[in-house]
Amino acid sequence: MSHLDDLQVRADSRIMTTYPPGKAAFVRGQGTVLFDGDGNAWLDFLCGLAVTSLGHAHPAVTEAVARQAGTLVHTSNLYLTEPAIELGERLARICGWEEANVFFAQCGATANEAAIKLARKHGKRQHDDKVRVVALEGSFHGRTLATLEATGQPAKHVPFAPLAGFVDHVPYDDPAALLGAVTDDTCAVILEIVQGEGGVRPVPDEVLLAAREACDVHGALLIVDEVQTGIGRTGPWFAFQDAPIEPDVVTVAKALANGMPIGACIARGPATKGFEPGDHATTFGGNPVTCAAALAVLDTIERDGVLQTAATRSQRLVAGLQDLVATSELATGVRGKGLLLGLELGTPVAPEVEAACRDARLLVNAVGPDVIRLAPPLSVSRQEVDQALTTLGEALRTVAATSTSLEHA
Template identity: 50%
Template sequence: MTLEGIKALSDRYVMNTYGRLPVAFVRGEGAYLWDTEGKRYLDFLCGIAVTVLGHCHPKVSEAIAQQARTLMHTSNLYYIAPQAELAQKLADCSVFDRVFFCNSGAEANEAALKLARRYGHEFLDGRYEIITMENSFHGRTLATLTATGQTKYQKGFAPLLEGFKYVPFNDLEAVRAAITEETCAILVEPIQGEGGVNLPADDYLPGLRQLCHEQGLLLIVDEVQTGLGRTGKMFAYQHSDIRPDIMTLAKGLGNGFPIGAMLATEEVARGFEPGTHASTFGGNFTACTAALAVLEVIAEENLVENAAQVGAYFRERLNRLQAKHENIVDVRGKGVMNAIQLSAPQARAVQDACRERGLIVNAIGDHIVRFHPPLNVQREQVDEAVSILDAALAEQTGK
């Protein structure tokens, strides 16, 4: 199908919820994508932090194909071997003991919110209120939309859920002041993703942990975007040496196969019992087999370390670009989760100019350009991306 054909069908039949860019990809391999015209792109977005191993990693594709030929789905009425194995592997590489599987980031957060509320109901004298951060993003279901501290996503969906409070990100005193006798949990992204790649101060997550400890609250980390090696650690909370009570994952877990997970400590997992939460598709054979292959490849190919090293090199190159382009006012990130902030509202223009030149990046609002290359990105690919970005930025300023 041509781009025009795909566009015409989409515009006519697909629900009108996305503002789409004028391109349709038809094939992917590693860090590269090809469109309907056969044009090649270096992908520094990875489906918004999803294809952590690059596109169509042979081990993952083969594992999915083989499982699809054997058994795809039975339901959680029965035991599921790859689900049990995946839960064990996730527990082994984190501080958590138990896992609930679902199909997306929003569902993982929905499960976390429900677990926190039910734990509050059962073990914290009925506390139910949850504190979240301004500028956060947690998903589009009604509960996760309510948890999301950005009014632009909430407009038109009132009444939202009761029992949520918002405080500025990186402000421990604001959190302390917001805690009431009804508070049961604090929900935070270790690095805010959709909010613009906002990093926490060094004492922020340990401070939240300490506050939760003092006040008997649960600390929930939303690692839907930061998890699975993206920040140069397997999970971003590990930069702070803390033990959260609940963590959510999705995006990179299946390298493109839809799967989400909500992990909790043994203590907090007591909040759920049979019948309290469920998902028909959650943790089925195919999804868990894909995720097991992802974890295997991350370990075998030492990709968390690669993300840390090549990510640092990328920031170094971006810093050099900042010295050249005065419209870059900030370079920030960790591992392969990075962004530049522009002084003028040119993020979309830069995104489009990069795409014209064969590089996929993502504008967040008017001023931020975000990069999510795969964990196995190579220095030469960073060089290629930076040189395209350099040209795209120069086009904006005429330099």
């Protein structure tokens, strides 16, 4: 039995089936490469869902984790520790916000959960019914009950209905609908600047501007969910820094600690006064080891000019994907920003293209029936970009040939 099959059999009997069967099993990673149990090298252009942005086993992160794990792992938030406070200071600085504060969570959903509770608290100070949230169709904000409800994908709600009913969804590209949906009972608008799980779809500037305007008019908070876009994934530290708006609250998670579980809800201005002692808490928030890992990530990005490298690699990858659009009968367009890119397909064969890439040991994924997401490490090399493009081109040819032969069968 292969390593993958053996793990799957054991998983089937002991791990709850919230995921489909594993498509590969890995034992080690180095930079952009993952190794399976047979020692095969796989090119990782997915980064554990936009997480390992500095690549696997980055020495600075490994060193920081080992050092902090051997010094102090956990105290709870009843006591102060240096790494969390330093990370709060650093996050405020990279947001470019003088007056800002941070709540540390474990992941994207718990960072957004904190942001929604913060907004409700902020809203209820104005009047008791100011608890409603406006979100965009196609969005993804997490799987806790509140963030699931904010997620604009009705199919994900169905197994858990009825939900609390405090979120109104509007199309992701309709500024008038958004302006119409926000009322005096709205405490927050939550949105991603590029919808990641929803298919790598940039939200139009007009919608971002409408969200800002509606929040200002109605005294609501604008929450920008940067769980997937943050820490350089789309170019700058945060995607909002390239957008025509300034949020009141930003959430970040995935890439912040390069794979150690962390989430952060960062507030500025009046939103900094949202919570009081006892309003919100979590045992592991601000854990010294994860915060030390995050500080190592931020240090490395600054020291090594990672955002600049990523911008250059993004240009090369986009140019290569556009070549595929010009030459492949399946690829029809490229969307996204920085190193969060989507290759659009003219027919719903993204799962087949993902599988063909996997057969050639390239990890990318289908986010929807007709889009392939590419999210390589920000530190990806030129050669790795070229190698991935070659493999992706071959995968497109294989799938095109199979679809044609099926049509003619």
